[in-house]
Amino acid sequence: MVRDYNNRHALEQKLRSAPVAPAADHLMVGHWRTMALVLARADREEAVRRAIASQPDLSMRFAAPGEWLVVSEVEAPSGLVRRLEELCDGGAYVVDQSDGRVVFRITGPNVRSILAKGIGLDLHPATFTLGGSANVLCGHVPVNLARTDEDTFELIVPRSYAESLFDDLMRMGLAFDLTAAFSD
Amino acid sequence: MASLITCPHCGVRPKEEFAIRGDASRGRPEPMDSDEAWHDYVYVRANPRGRTQEHWHHVAGCRRFLVVERDTATHEVYSVVDAAEFALRATR
Amino acid sequence: MRYSAFSIVRNALSGNLNWKPQWRQPQPKSHYDVIIIGGGGHGLSTAYYLAKEFGVKNVAVLEKGYLGSGNVGRNTTIVRSNYMLPGNEPFYEFSMKLWEGLEQDLNYNVMLSQRGVIMLYHSDAQRDAYVRRGNAMWMEGVAAELIEREQLKKMIPFLNYDHARYPILGGLLQRRAGTARHDAVAWGYARGADRHGVDIIEHCEVTGIRRENGVVTGVETTKGFIGCGKLALAAAGNSSRVGEMADLKLPLESHVLQAFVTEGLKPCIDHVIVYGGGHFYISQSDKGGLVFGAEIDGYSSYAQRGNLATAEHVMEEGVTMIPGLSRVRVLRAWGGVMDMSMDGSPIIDRTSIDNLYLNCGWCYGGFKATPASGYCFAHLIARNDTHPVARALRLDRFARGYAVDEAGAGPQPNLH
């Protein structure tokens, strides 16, 4: 996706310095990610879920019963909203959140120990399985947490909280020399 | 109860993800119900020592209101259901 | 036995073997003019003033546990009259004045310490609210001072002036406010009431309220039936349970509030300090422990114990207000059952049932009210007439639309 330089990232100030070499435990901040909240209408939840789940390039994050945060790495915001509206065929309301949320991707051998310092959810691989997602608190910040790979998690946070969450995560990772950079 | 609540949508979650609204045992009166019914609904509580129903809001999770049925003396939880389901069941 | 310098010396020289029980352990009589349910601060002070001020001496106080086993023995001991609303301020100031003469009145040292209570503000809006409150206090003749940041820095240098999440801009100070030794208040009133002939009956749980033709005639207890002319409820967190025995439904929820004490330290905090960026408050006891607390846990509970999440939050507020608390160790946490009312203010009133009187709804502020609560309740019971300073604290204020809502939070108890 083409980057629009008029669109400022919430962490532009925090991550302005030159990129660092990633350590074993590393925090990546997606410079540009598209997502929308899908609110399924009553009795259409299952149909909507299935319609979106059928799309391999769209990642569904559970937000509430009948509500998902749908993340795309290829679509532009308006394109994603249009596509979701078509997919859901009137069965859901779609709200663009591409500018309202920031995605953090954290990966590494100590990722669970780091996240356990803020998140009261059992992150054991057998319990929080690959593809799982949940709205949780990280410290005092509300996030959507998803496990996207063996030792990789994504945290999606409301934009206004992004700097606070960033500071928190860096402190949680201090003992493991966690590094951070924009991913593109 | 006071450490963890099992959200029917999100699973076991820490208490700090929730905000407690209060008594869930009584439904909102109809517009034409008596003054007394409205007064009791807004201001009077059974406040039992024992089994009670309470609205817990999963603020930092699914943002659903839940009805937690539990014991006020032992903190044992008997059930947790979605408040909409609870309300619809009550009106049926 | 009256306490005096002489009695102390005389007893010391005789090995302290001649001190007498501070109150008797009587068997209940078959009938009293007034029975008070609840042997806590409010019940005991009611009995004391009934006997001493209003000449009603045939009185029993029934306590289901040991005397003072409720909130009077598990609070943070703060005494103040810095309220804003006209329904509250005169009542609490009346209480403050009673505190100021209490030791002489009771011949018992309750260790009132008027060290000053200061409530910090962190924004212009909060300052404005405190200015409003301070001026309301002055309206009632109660001295209040607005302490601004620079003056505050000299007065309390260890606050977090440079790194607080919410900047500390100043505070509202009531110098006459302070603390008292909580257990001593219960014991002093018990001893005083006992000396005026009141029967204090511990370990006597009320199990039923007997009514004949709609009029209360007595109570069933674990020690048998006891008849009474008038029945007065002062059961704090258990008010709803006792009320239910007379089919009374009350505007109350019982909530748990935690309080904490640290290990004993040499004197370091000279005031009662209240954090405005949250609910944290702290003072130092005469034994050296820092006594503190903050908000209620939020759910209704009779369990007298709190949860860890709330405790941790209390500590967050504590170190944010006073960074130097960080290495101070917390010794003990406890929980009290608060009778939270729907507007955060208490109720002292008759009920719809003849001869049944009600004193409840003290939320987390009942300790400071102990003298006035007892005095006004005794006034009401003895004369069947509301004391002038308690006029706003009626039970029917909700139905009539006259809530006394100091926090402006509406009928949700855990917001008060």
Next chain:
Amino acid sequence: MTGYRLSSGGLVDRSKTLSFTFDGRPLRGFAGDTLASALLANDQLLVGRSFKYHRPRGIVSAGPSEPNALVTIGSGARSDANTKATVAELYGGLTAKSQNRWPSLGFDVGAVNGALSPFLGAGFYYKTFMWPKQFWERVYEPFIRRAAGLGRAVLERDPESYEKSWAFCDLLVVGAGPAGLMAALTAGRAGLRVIVADEDFRLGGSLLSTSETIDGVPASVFADRAVAELQALPNVTLLSRTTVFGWYDDNVFGAVERVQKHVAEPSSKLVSERVWRIVAKRALLATGAEERPLVFGGNDRPGVMMAGAMTTYAERYGVSAGKQVAIFTSGSAGYRTARALAAKGVTIAAIVDARAEAVDQAPDGVRVIRSASVVDTKGRQRLKGIVIERSGFEELIACDALGMSGGFSPVVHLACQRGAKPVWSEELKAFIAPDVGGGLRPVGSANGVHTLSGCLSDGVDKAAKIAADLGFRAASDSAPVVDREETSSFTALWYVPGAKSKAFVDFQNDVHAKDLGLALREGFGHVEHAKRYTTNGMATDQGKLSNINAVGILAGMRGVSPADVGTTTFRPFYTPVSFGALAGTARDEHAAPARKSPLHGWAMKNGATFVEAGLWHRSAWFPRAGEKTWRDSVDREVLNVRANVGLCDVSTLGKIEVFGPDAAEFLNRLYCNPMLKLPVGKARYGLMLREDGFVFDDGTVSRLDEAHFFVTTTTAMAGPVMAHMEYCAQALWPALEVRFTSSTDQWAQMAIAGPKARAVLQQIVDGDISDGAFPFLSVRKIVLKSGVSARLFRISFSGELAFELAVPAGYGEAVADQIMEAGRPHDICAYGVEALNVLRLEKGLLTHAEFDGRVTPDDAGLGRMLSMQKTDFIGKRLSTRYGLTAADRMQLVGLKPVDADKDMRAGAHILKEGTKPSTLNDQGWVSSAGFSPVLGHAIALAFLKSGRERYGEKVVVFDKLRDQEIVAEVCDPVFVDPQNAKLKA
């Protein structure tokens, strides 16, 4: 007592010498020492002073129950007061200071209190200090306060950091002694997720302090092997230096790990302490048993120590408590200590056994005196001898240390922290854990098991049962074999009669047996009363040693069983936990998250001063060169908006997208004014009430589509309004088909206000925004010339011609820059919330300064908004109550000073002219006040009794807090442009 290091033995590393100081005196110890063992090895017997009488005190225990050996470790901002030397791990460079003494530990002036002790008995202060009346506050209390406390808190900023962590497991084992280690091994081998937490820096518990052997190896070697095996299991987490301090609902445990308390120079990457919240499916309480002191005359002399502690110092640390050690015991444990010390070459002066029968084996040649008791001790700051009594005859026995043992109590604190009381066992002569269900079970000696082999097998059995319960299969290993089992029995002895001097029950708080007698005499015989009256058990050790003896003594005096006396309440924390650890990272600026507006960067560039607004940082004003005070900037911003145009960041307002066929009906029930027929493309001011009829929040409702509304809330109430809407939709009206979500963070929203607003905006907006095409209260989805999609609202909070423009948050800064650029020829300025506040004040528009939760719509002059013809809305019914409609309610008015030079302040109250201040005369209060640069004088909004009838009346504005009373005239609350001509331009 003459403490010294034995020539060999112990688990300390004699090759690693550590230097430390005590009260400035340089001393040496070994790696593996505690501060207490090192002090003892250096013959530093006197370690502290007691609380009340300042009596000299020595080390009593070898663990967390220590009442006496409290010291301050470290200095300056890194000092830790009241640290128990018996659990403080020794490190090189440690500095320790004694406490509660002046001028020195050896010579303490406060000890004069001891001579006054007849006057200072339990509860003395309640009876005294009352004459004359004023003296309590001025003389007595300051004196008592100065005497208070033990250590000193420096109250400086702590340089170290703290954190918390969650942990989840199948089985938590609290305590890594014989039972705990066996349980962990059994469960770990079976595949359970196991966490083992132990307060000690070395795992093994009592295995480290015994000469027994297991499976042919010394117990400590057995422990090391078990630990090594556990360490190798991926499903087992070992937490040493970790105290489980609390058991909470749902089997959640609080624990504190001392990560760096044992190093001289902590790493900045690591925290000092970490609090764990452990969620355990099952837990085992393997906390062992506490040896009981004996209450005899002179039992607080330095040199008198728990017998078990003596064993520990000898076996684990290679330290002997004395050269000539006497034992006073009511059970086997005293003999065990005698054997252990004798085996290391220490002379045993005598074993004084309170029991008559011979059941235990004394070391060869040691004198055993049965049916005897110690009635006094000799020496001053160290023990020189004991006076024993047997059959009415006294004898002085010379010794320099005395080990005492009064039997054992299982350590069951955690199991009793949730309301269940411990249960008296007549068989064990101890309070044991109550049955609290399967979540938490005691094991080993915490379960009343007295033998090592019993503890090992109890650990195996309990863990195997749990494994089976949770669906795992534990191998049927039998427990290891103890080669020379030591037997154990005791007789409970609460009070040793015949005391010749004070017999202490609570050492730290100086409560002696007679105090309990006095308490009983005065009617404080209930165990809770006795505690509160005498302060027994209220010291920093929470009565770990003293409570059981106090119960026994009370029972004896009352002639009942300890079961009838019961215990006081066990509560967190098992041992004290620092504020810092419990607070974790959420402190100082990070106490709460900080929310930043998408226009934060724009505001910074424009020089904004920021102010806290809930979690948000908002731009307050934008100072320019030459402006001396904030008022200069705000006045300029206000005048510029009124004359030209300004841009203000309003992104922090709550924003909610509401969808669904029933959305209009839903909003119609939510607001007190009508919303059902709001046309598409239009916005409306809305007022929400609470169910009790008072104003909850205000905001705008815009209809973007037939079934799509956009709702705004005030910044402060965004969260509560969202929760309220969710409550209404889910709990009250679940049948309505409505869905909504917050879009607060998605949009950067800016107000462009002033006569030139349209001219500026037209330059960046495609399409006609003239008053004809886009009149007041219009709403439209638009596309900016730059291609950015946006929403445009014609709404105003300033009374000026104004627009609010919302763009996706990321574009906010670029669009704001563009507007500032386009506005330059029109003299645009950035304005902040302070100017916004003055602008709205001049127009009599309201905020939560007015809506304080006690205000009705009618009070605020908005009574006409109440749509009583609607069937239902939140707050409708209760807003008709008498008290909410009474004629004497306070109503919103304006105030202007009669003398234009005077100012007014929010929070002032109002009096009628000529009346005295009193609560009865109080007429109202000022909700907002400020200087109006347009009018050139102060203005205020106020709530005044029957205020709308009183325009023109002169009133006194009473601000006693700054000693000011001024006269003001009551007026209409709209000060500027009452016809709204500018708004609709």
